[in-house]
Amino acid sequence: MSYMSETDFGGKVALITGATSGVGFETAVQLAKRGATVVVNGRSAERGKDALDRLSEHSDHVRFEAGDCGDYDSIAAVVGRVVRDLEAIDIVISAGAQGEFSPTPFEGMTGDQIERAFSSRFFPRIYPVHAALPGLRVRGGSAVMLTTDAARTATSGESVMGAAGAGVILMTKTIAKELASSNIRVNTVGMTITSGTPSWDRIFGSESFQQKLFDKALRRFPAGRPPAVEEVVNAVTFLASDAASQITGQTLSVNGGLSFGGW
Numbered sequence: 001m002s003y004m005s006e007t008d009f010g011g012k013v014a015l016i017t018g019a020t021s022g023v024g025f026e027t028a029v030q031l032a033k034r035g036a037t038v039v040v041n042g043r044s045a046e047r048g049k050d051a052l053d054r055l056s057e058h059s060d061h062v063r064f065e066a067g068d069c070g071d072y073d074s075i076a077a078v079v080g081r082v083v084r085d086l087e088a089i090d091i092v093i094s095a096g097a098q099g100e101f102s103p104t105p106f107e108g109m110t111g112d113q114i115e116r117a118f119s120s121r122f123f124p125r126i127y128p129v130h131a132a133l134p135g136l137r138v139r140g141g142s143a144v145m146l147t148t149d150a151a152r153t154a155t156s157g158e159s160v161m162g163a164a165g166a167g168v169i170l171m172t173k174t175i176a177k178e179l180a181s182s183n184i185r186v187n188t189v190g191m192t193i194t195s196g197t198p199s200w201d202r203i204f205g206s207e208s209f210q211q212k213l214f215d216k217a218l219r220r221f222p223a224g225r226p227p228a229v230e231e232v233v234n235a236v237t238f239l240a241s242d243a244a245s246q247i248t249g250q251t252l253s254v255n256g257g258l259s260f261g262g263w
Contacts, residue, residue: 008034008035009031009034009035009036009091009240009241010034010035010036011035012031012035012036012037012090012091013036013037013039013082013086013087013088013089013090013091014028014031014036014037014038014039014089014090014091014092014093014240015039015041015065015078015079015082015089015091015092015093015128015132016028016031016038016039016040016041016092016093016095017041017042017069017075017092017093017094017095017096017124017128018041018042018069018094018095018096018124019038019040019041019042019051019093019095019096020040020042020044020047020048020050020051021047021051022095022229023095023146023191023229023232023233023236024042024093024095024096025040025051025054026229026230026233027093027095027233027236027237028040028051028055028062029054029055029058030233030237031091031237031240032055032058032059032061032062033058033059034237035059036061036090036091037061037062037063037086038055038059038061038062038063039062039063039064039065039078039082039086040052040055040062040063040064040065041064041065041066041067041069041075041078041096041128042064042066042067042096043066043067043068044066045064045066048064048066049064051064052064065078065081065082066078069094069096069124069127069128070096070119070120070123070124070127071127072123072127072130072131075127075128075131076127076131078131079128079131079132079134079135082135083134083135083138087138088135088136088138088139088141089132089135089136089138089141090136090139090140090141090142091141091142091143091144091240092128092129092132092136092141092142092143092144093143093144093146093236093240094124094125094126094128094129094143094144094145094146095145095146095236096124096125096128103155103156103157103158103161104157105156105157106159106160109160114160117160117161117164118160118163118164119164121147121148121161121164121165121168122164122167122168125145125146125147125168126145126168126171129143129145129175129186133179133184136182136184137182137184140182140183140184141183141184141185142184142185142186142187142239142240142241142244143184143185143186143187144186144187144188144189144236144239144240145168145171145172145186145187145188145189146188146189146191146232146236147164147165147168147169147188147189147190147191147251148161148162148164148165148190148191148192149165149190149191149192149253149255150162150165151163151164151165151166151167151168151169151190151251152165152166152169152190152251152253165190168188169188169190169251172186172187172188172249172250172251173249176248176249176250177249180248185239185244185245185247185248186248186249187239187244187247187248187249187250187251187252188250188251188252189232189235189236189239189251189252189253189254190251190252190253190254190255191227191232191254191255192226192227192253192254192255192256193226224256225256226255226256227254227255227256231254232254235252235254239252
């Protein structure tokens with residue numbers, strides 16, 4: 001079987017959270033082009049409609065389900081509707097939430113900022129996977145979560161973000177081990193600053209601590225440049241596909257070699 005046939009998603013049902021923009025949306029485009037029935041999830045019905053309008057250029061098998069992946073009951077209701085209507089879920093891409101928290105030295109954070117920075121980067125990534133397990137068990141499947149590469153390398157200003165990401169990475173290993181016998185794979189893609197995303201525009205659109213932090217990081221990329229959004233999407237799509245059928249419990253960093261010293 002060729003690599004291209006193994007990355008064909010015909011007959012697959014994919015639920016993608018955080019899919020109205022950024023990596024989530026671009027992943028939805030790729031899966032739709034390759035034949036998947038794609039369920040786009042996000043909180044805003046207006047942004048969901050816009051995403052569907054753009055996705056419809058590539059496929060007729062797309063739909064939007066409004067829901068908050070940071071609220072377990074909300075995302076569980078989304079999953080319930082998908083399984084009811086489409087009978088199963090084959091792929092979950094957990095790319096939602098995060099919020100617009102700027103990198104901040106730990107000492108400068110308030111208790112509320114610590115709690116929100118952790119919660120928005122941890123629970124919205126694992127809730128969709130947990131809620132989708134009954135749907136994934138029907139035919140077996142694949143879950144891919146996104147997290148930050150600050151989870152693998154100590155990064156000034158990102159202590160809490162990194163801690164949340166480290167939690168996602170450990171969850172990936174543990175639940176992959178628990179679910180392997182059910183033919184369910186779980187992997188994570190670690191991201192750094194990525195061009196072509198809303199975060200990129202936000203970071204470099206103002207003079208701030210975070211811009212200075214990331215300006216320094218840009219000069220440190222061994223590859224000479226940061227990754228582009230499509231390069232992250234390529235990794236997500238690969239891990240979701242049958243071409244990665246023997247890969248589970250892993251975290252793949254797409255960072256141009258920035259975190260060689262990480263774990």
